[in-house]
Amino acid sequence: MVRLRIDPATAYAIFFVLFLYVPVLLIPLFSFNDSTVATFPMKGFTLNGYRGMAADASLINALKNSLMVGIGVSIVSTALGLLAAMGATRYAMPGKSPVMGTIMLPLVVPSLILAIALLVILRQVFDIPLTLWTVAAGHVLVCVPFSMLVLMSRLEGFDKGLEEASNDLGENAWMTFWRVTFPIALPGIIASLLMCFTISFDEFVMAFFLSGTDQTLPVFLYSQLRFPQRLPPTLALGSSILAVSVVIVLVSEWLRRFGVQSNKPGAF
Amino acid sequence: MTQGDNIISIQSVSKHFGPVKAVDDTSFNIKRGEFFSLLGPSGCGKTTLLRILAGFELPTSGEVTIDGQPMSTVPPHARPTNMVFQSYAIFPHLNVRENIAYGLRKRRLGKAETARIVEQALELIKMPGYGERRSDQLSGGQRQRVALARALVCQPKVLLLDEPLGALDKKLREEMQIELRQIQRTVGITFVFVTHDQEEALTLSDRIAVMSRGKVLQIDHSTRLYEAPNCREVAEFIGTMNILPGTIGEVSHGRANVAAGTHGAFEARTDGSAPRPGTPVLIAIRPEKLQMSWERPGLSVNSLAGKVGAVAYFGDRSHFYVDVEGCEKPLAVALQNGERRLDGSDLVGKPVWLSWEPDSAVLLPA
Amino acid sequence: MAVAEPGQRLGWTASGDQWNRWLRRHEWARGYLLMSPTILVMLAMLVAPIVALVVMSFWTQHVLEIDRTPTLANYWHLIEPAGPDDETAYWLGIPFPFKRAVYIVLLLKSILMSFTATVAVILLAYPMAYFLAFRVKQHKMIWLMAITLPFWTSYLLRVFAWKLMLGFGGVINSGLMKLGLIDQPLEFLLYNPIAVVITLAHAWVAFAILPIYVSLEKIDRSLLEAASDLGDRAITRFFRVTLPLSAPGVIASSLLVFIPTVGDYVTPTLVGGPTGIMIGNSIQSLFGKMNEIPLGSALSLVMMLSVTLIVCLFLWAVGYRKMQRSIA
Numbered sequence: 001m002v003r004l005r006i007d008p009a010t011a012y013a014i015f016f017v018l019f020l021y022v023p024v025l026l027i028p029l030f031s032f033n034d035s036t037v038a039t040f041p042m043k044g045f046t047l048n049g050y051r052g053m054a055a056d057a058s059l060i061n062a063l064k065n066s067l068m069v070g071i072g073v074s075i076v077s078t079a080l081g082l083l084a085a086m087g088a089t090r091y092a093m094p095g096k097s098p099v100m101g102t103i104m105l106p107l108v109v110p111s112l113i114l115a116i117a118l119l120v121i122l123r124q125v126f127d128i129p130l131t132l133w134t135v136a137a138g139h140v141l142v143c144v145p146f147s148m149l150v151l152m153s154r155l156e157g158f159d160k161g162l163e164e165a166s167n168d169l170g171e172n173a174w175m176t177f178w179r180v181t182f183p184i185a186l187p188g189i190i191a192s193l194l195m196c197f198t199i200s201f202d203e204f205v206m207a208f209f210l211s212g213t214d215q216t217l218p219v220f221l222y223s224q225l226r227f228p229q230r231l232p233p234t235l236a237l238g239s240s241i242l243a244v245s246v247v248i249v250l251v252s253e254w255l256r257r258f259g260v261q262s263n264k265p266g267a268f
Numbered sequence: 269m270t271q272g273d274n275i276i277s278i279q280s281v282s283k284h285f286g287p288v289k290a291v292d293d294t295s296f297n298i299k300r301g302e303f304f305s306l307l308g309p310s311g312c313g314k315t316t317l318l319r320i321l322a323g324f325e326l327p328t329s330g331e332v333t334i335d336g337q338p339m340s341t342v343p344p345h346a347r348p349t350n351m352v353f354q355s356y357a358i359f360p361h362l363n364v365r366e367n368i369a370y371g372l373r374k375r376r377l378g379k380a381e382t383a384r385i386v387e388q389a390l391e392l393i394k395m396p397g398y399g400e401r402r403s404d405q406l407s408g409g410q411r412q413r414v415a416l417a418r419a420l421v422c423q424p425k426v427l428l429l430d431e432p433l434g435a436l437d438k439k440l441r442e443e444m445q446i447e448l449r450q451i452q453r454t455v456g457i458t459f460v461f462v463t464h465d466q467e468e469a470l471t472l473s474d475r476i477a478v479m480s481r482g483k484v485l486q487i488d489h490s491t492r493l494y495e496a497p498n499c500r501e502v503a504e505f506i507g508t509m510n511i512l513p514g515t516i517g518e519v520s521h522g523r524a525n526v527a528a529g530t531h532g533a534f535e536a537r538t539d540g541s542a543p544r545p546g547t548p549v550l551i552a553i554r555p556e557k558l559q560m561s562w563e564r565p566g567l568s569v570n571s572l573a574g575k576v577g578a579v580a581y582f583g584d585r586s587h588f589y590v591d592v593e594g595c596e597k598p599l600a601v602a603l604q605n606g607e608r609r610l611d612g613s614d615l616v617g618k619p620v621w622l623s624w625e626p627d628s629a630v631l632l633p634a
Numbered sequence: 635m636a637v638a639e640p641g642q643r644l645g646w647t648a649s650g651d652q653w654n655r656w657l658r659r660h661e662w663a664r665g666y667l668l669m670s671p672t673i674l675v676m677l678a679m680l681v682a683p684i685v686a687l688v689v690m691s692f693w694t695q696h697v698l699e700i701d702r703t704p705t706l707a708n709y710w711h712l713i714e715p716a717g718p719d720d721e722t723a724y725w726l727g728i729p730f731p732f733k734r735a736v737y738i739v740l741l742l743k744s745i746l747m748s749f750t751a752t753v754a755v756i757l758l759a760y761p762m763a764y765f766l767a768f769r770v771k772q773h774k775m776i777w778l779m780a781i782t783l784p785f786w787t788s789y790l791l792r793v794f795a796w797k798l799m800l801g802f803g804g805v806i807n808s809g810l811m812k813l814g815l816i817d818q819p820l821e822f823l824l825y826n827p828i829a830v831v832i833t834l835a836h837a838w839v840a841f842a843i844l845p846i847y848v849s850l851e852k853i854d855r856s857l858l859e860a861a862s863d864l865g866d867r868a869i870t871r872f873f874r875v876t877l878p879l880s881a882p883g884v885i886a887s888s889l890l891v892f893i894p895t896v897g898d899y900v901t902p903t904l905v906g907g908p909t910g911i912m913i914g915n916s917i918q919s920l921f922g923k924m925n926e927i928p929l930g931s932a933l934s935l936v937m938m939l940s941v942t943l944i945v946c947l948f949l950w951a952v953g954y955r956k957m958q959r960s961i962a
Contacts, residue, residue, distance in 0.1 A: 009765045016762045020784055020840060023795040026805060030798065038798045039808035084672040091665025099669070103676050108890065110897030112914050113934050116921050117683035120690050120931060124700070141679050144672065161357035164324055167344045168351045169371030169422060179370075183361045195786075202788035205899055209921075218790050225794060225904070238791045249786040253779050326659050341655060 027242060031235035038231065049236035056233060062220035066201055069132055069216060073139040074196035080140070081147025081192055082185070088148070089155040090163075104145045114141060115209035122210070130212035138206035143196040150195060150256060154188030155181075187255045194252035198245050217241065275300040275426060275458050276321065281330030283316050290316040291327070292482035298426075298460060303452050305461045305469040308479035309505070314462045315354075317479070318428050321460060322351045335425050350419035351428040354435070356411045358403040364390075364414055365399035371422040389417040392451065409440050416448075420455060429461045433468065445472055466506045470494065478502045494554075496539055500632050503552050510558065510599040512551040512592075513634065516543045524631065526551055529594045534570040535626040548634040555602035557628035560588060561621045571623035574599065576615045588615070590622060691932035700928065708932035712737050737916065741937060744912040745944065747827055748895040751834035755891050756884060758835065759842040763883075766843070767850035778847070785840035793904050796833040800824040800905065825907020833901050842887040849883025850876070885954055889945060896941050897934075913937050
């Protein structure tokens with residue numbers, strides 16, 4: 001008799017993946033359900049949720065805001081992350097660890113605390129009105145450490161001798177950056193851009209505290225969660241946001257690992 | 269350009285990394301067109317000195333002059349030197365052609381001229397047709413050649429090589445040594461070559477500077493370094509050297525009588541200035557200059573008695589390690605294996621006599 | 635270089651020359667110069683706001699105006715002992731004799747909930763990380779990506795998904811009713827501390843796997859072979875070699891989960907209900923509709939300091955520094 005034996009470790013891995021994915025997959029699943037409540041048994045298949053979503057002008061506006069903030073934040077954070085990563089991987093500096101520790105702080109400090117601290121200095125100290133700019137500032141704060149980590153792993157992999165060689169062959173620091181460092185770090189830079197974009201695009205707490213009248217997509221989504229009758233378009237919106245993140249993360253992860261593993265940036 | 273023979277002049281250069289003196293008050297000159305090696309164990313400061321020449325490190329004190337120009341304010345990209353890196357530092361995002369042409373950008377030569385120079389360089393390193401290869405498609409030896417070509421097309425006044433053969437296997441390394449020497453003769457550029465491999469330095473170089481703990485111990489031609497080292501450290505770093513402690517006795521006609529404890533007195537030639545009687549010295553003899561016999565040899569040569577402690581077989585020759593009273597280490601004797609003997613271990617424990625010509629030994633300061 | 639003319643070589647203006655030379659001599663200065671934009675931005679947007687928060691916590695709110703006289707009133711407000719007329723508050727049967735015990739109870743409750751979630755995360759993540767490090771031979775990258783992918787998707791949506799799962803008319807209740815296992819929806823699923831802990835564990839587990847996985851992957855396989863060779867069975871070997879060597883990863887993961895979750899706001903708001911609220915909700919309402927910004931600042935700082943203290947005690951208790959040194 002053939003007995004199908006599953007190794008307990010594999011069984012656990014399967015359980016784990018289910019635990020991780022099933023709750024999240026409910027959102028896209030019920031977004032096609034022809035009902036205003038997310039309950040079993042499911043009713044018929046419909047795209048009404050998506051139609052409702054596309055017809056919502058304030059949603060489109062929030063999407064536009066999120067795209068603007070996301071693109072701006074990813075460029076600024078990646079530039080700042082690249083500078084920090086280059087400094088950290090190239091130079092021996094006294095006091096490097098406390099400086100790096102401070103830059104990494106937003107990784108562990110609850111974003112609520114970061115948000116209210118920014119809120120205090122913006123509103124109480126400088127009396128700056130809350131706009132998309134303040135949201136973007138908050139997002140840069142959260143994105144820089146991620147960007148720096150991604151780029152550091154990329155830059156650590158490459159020989160310091162390459163930059164010296166370029167210098168030795170007659171190029172100054174600026175041209176060496178453009179002819180050697182930048183092309184080699186490019187996969188990491190693209191990965192960082194994409195990663196920062198997703199973080200900003202998905203971020204809720206900062207945006208919730210720091211936005212004025214202009215909402216970003218997650219803040220808009222949050223405002224919709226309170227209304228049960230708007231569940232179908234909200235689920236459709238949630239599914240779309242998930243899909244965007246998944247695609248971007250897959251591309252950026254692929255780029256990052258591709259770069260680190262084979263070290264063949266000649267393809268770019 | 270009336271700098272005479274010397275292209276590089278190093279004047280009291282020191283480089284300190286915190287408390288560590290990587291280069292310690294060093295001065296010497298390198299002649300135009302010569303193949304000059306910096307030889308020493310790892311950590312002796314040879315690479316730091318090379319990087320000071322390239323401009324990657326600034327000396328803590330002292331000055332480097334290249335072709336009459338003081339270098340202290342000149343950054344690496346403006347120096348008339350180019351370097352072949354230990355790791356080769358081939359740009360991974362560029363192909364061979366683009367790597368070689370990297371340093372030509374600033375000359376604004378135009379496409380055709382650049383292509384011609386690159387083609388010529390590929391000929392020189394015997395890699396025509398490899399222009400489109402990427403760095404990961406090259407073997408270690410090929411990368412080394414590309415690094416060499418890339419530096420040479422810049423027409424430096426001095427080419428700096430940082431252990432360029434270190435990463436290659438023994439056979440390839442020997443081939444590359446010959447090729448490197450040929451290329452140096454063809455292009456006529458001064459080469460400054462850093463290595464820890466004494467054999468490599470001896471075969472390749474016109475002159476060698478032996479370094480230890482940040483200081484240059486001796487600068488000389490290969491044969492003089494081997495036959496006439498100026499101190500125990502050089503003698504023991506280059507090849508094997510047997511050392512017998514003694515005291516100078518009578519000195520006359522370029523010969524000194526050296527008393528060596530229970531072994532009596534030996535005669536030795538004094539190179540250069542005669543040492544004063546009573547000074548402690550070391551008698552240094554190369555293994556191949558020692559003879560070994562069962563019986564006591566005649567009085568015209570120096571001799572002493574010992575006992576064979578161990579035998580090391582090297583194929584073409586064997587080293588016999590002879591324990592001698594008063595010596596901290598056994599003396600090594602190299603003998604050619606002129607006839608087939610399948611086992612030399614039966615000699616272990618036998619008493620033997622060692623002897624050498626007075627001219628074969630070198631007297632070193634104790 | 636070889637082609638540059640002597641005049642061109644320097645390429646520096648006379649005034650800039652000394653500065654350049656100084657920079658070339660001092661590696662640290664070049665490093666800091668390069669990092670300066672990032673450092674300045676972080677100073678302006680991270681350090682300055684936190685300083686402002688600290689300063690604010692020593693001021694007081696008077697209806698619509700802020701009184702800028704430095705005082706410890708806000709901190710006193712949080713820990714003022716109960717007077718004889720005040721009713722003593724109880725949590726888990728323990729009396730809290732404070733005038734406004736709600737803040738301290740809420741802080742302790744948040745720490746306890748976070749701690750439970752952290753333990754759950756480690757228990758869930760460790761076997762998975764072990765599986766990834768030791769069992770998966772092919773397509774490791776695909777596995778890793780599949781495991782970490784959820785962390786990069788919207789936190790808000792992942793939390794919302796649990797609301798769909800656990801709700802009164804949610805997936806679990808309607809599913810169980812459809813299967814005929816229950817007649818009435820189970821009310822205890824949503825809007826309580828357990829729902830918050832489950833949701834937090836689910837939200838952070840993907841992130842927690844990475845440090846554990848890295849520490850397991852780093853273990854020299856010959857050490858395991860050596861343990862077996864010296865007579866350990868698989869289980870003994872795990873407890874004597876694998877687990878101690880992966881401890882730094884476990885500790886890193888615990889901190890990466892524990893520290894941010896104590897101050898979480900989204901999860902308790904969406905799935906916590908009245909009994910499942912955490913300190914973050916309290917801080918939010920002090921900054922929001924209650925308009926008690928100085929008190930809110932003080933409360934956030936007390937929370938951060940408590941968390942820091944707990945983390946330091948924890949690291950000291952497990953001897954983290956010694957561990958790191960001996961393994962590295």
